[in-house]
Amino acid sequence: MSGALKTAGHAPAPVSGHSGGQHLHLVVAGLLAVLTIGAFGAVWGGLLSGAALFPVLAFLAVAQITLQLLFYMRLRWDRRLFTMLFLGGVVLAVLIDLATKSMLVR
């Protein structure tokens, strides 16, 4: 408890060097909302169909994920190691999906 009292009068350490500020959080949330409406509208409103639908939905999902990773999860400002680690997880995830699909084809 003494450790807590010792520094209680000071500001908590910044949780990250940068985070873009409150304004950026609102802008990113607005962009994410627009992308979500776009994806929902493409399916619900029947704006797109058939072969065009899948690439559009995939693009919108990737755009949303990229925005969240860069600005909400602060990878834009944080150590590159964290980006590499997370991308490693994503690559592993894609490989698992591909392996399952190829098993299915056989």
Add this chain to the structure above:
Amino acid sequence: MSHGADTAELASAPSGPFHEATAAENNKLGIWVWLASDCALFAALIATYLTLHNSVQHAPTAAQLFDLRLTATATFVLLLSSMSMGIGVEALQRNDVPGMRRWLWLTVALGAVFVGMQAFEFTTYWHHGLTLSASDFGASFYTLVGFHGLHVSFGVAWILSLLIFSYRRPITAADAWRFEAASLYWYFVDVVWVVIFTVVYLMGKVG
């Protein structure tokens, strides 16, 4: 080792801003390793879903069941919760603890609403005949989406525990990383939901 020796060892343990910063970096590294491994876990569940989603036997299909308006609303709720989490952590950076608490309470409320909507959705589908054992599609759907729901519930409990912690004692420099860890986890849960919303619901609706 004697009690005196223990005390001497503790007293000589590294401390101060540098030690706190290094410890926070190491903790953050741990969180990122955890999130990366969670990616693989969700990938396995998504792959299983993609493999089995056409195997519906006599149970209802995704196109027949899914209510996109409900799911899109849940998506917006989770999206808003990410924004409130971000603004809450931002407030902590400015040492605005009451502001941080307000935004984190909002995050908890939105997270709880999301879980409630998911429970409502599951109950509705269950009554329409899509039980866990009705079809391979049902089993893989409930496992994937339910596992994500458990993640959200865990996140709500985590943020709640941080809020309680913030009322019990002052937040020190050494504690601040806990809030960032929870925020990273919360954003990750939102990222996974974007994938689930696209792959399971949107693509499921069009077949």
